[in-house]
Amino acid sequence: MKILNLNEGSFPIELNIDIDKVDIPGIGCLQKTLKFEVSITKISKNLLKCDGSIKGKFIDVCQTCLKETEVDISNKINVILKDSSEINLDSSSQDQTHYQDLEYFNIDNFVEEEIALIYPDIVKCTDKCIEANQITEEKKNLPFKKIRDLID
Numbered sequence: 001m002k003i004l005n006l007n008e009g010s011f012p013i014e015l016n017i018d019i020d021k022v023d024i025p026g027i028g029c030l031q032k033t034l035k036f037e038v039s040i041t042k043i044s045k046n047l048l049k050c051d052g053s054i055k056g057k058f059i060d061v062c063q064t065c066l067k068e069t070e071v072d073i074s075n076k077i078n079v080i081l082k083d084s085s086e087i088n089l090d091s092s093s094q095d096q097t098h099y100q101d102l103e104y105f106n107i108d109n110f111v112e113e114e115i116a117l118i119y120p121d122i123v124k125c126t127d128k129c130i131e132a133n134q135i136t137e138e139k140k141n142l143p144f145k146k147i148r149d150l151i152d
């Protein structure tokens, strides 16, 4: 577990993390090392900005035909970090915001939340596979979707 104190120290903080294991229920298997490269800048007290990129691939199963499918989650990271004490004070935020205790900021939790957000709601081997089967109603929450599949 990697903990950072984001209330003090010098900014920007450059992070270059290799992740070998991702512990998120309901998503595929991490194929290779996941790279998380970001720069954290301080905007004001209890408000920071995190920019960078995430690069990684998972092996999952097409939800339509059950074929083994590669899921590329490489994406840009562009997130506002706020102290969790502010979570109830925020009325509107159009930017993506991650709330956590900034004094004991757990990088692993942050990375896992980002992966969960980026990870596709529907895993499909090709676009055509999904079109052919006309899946129209999909819930955002993948783990629940998979549990439902098991029940069916």
Ligand SMILES: [Zn+2]
Pocket: 062, 063, 064, 065, 066, 067, 124, 125, 126, 129, 130
């Ligand atoms: Zn398929």
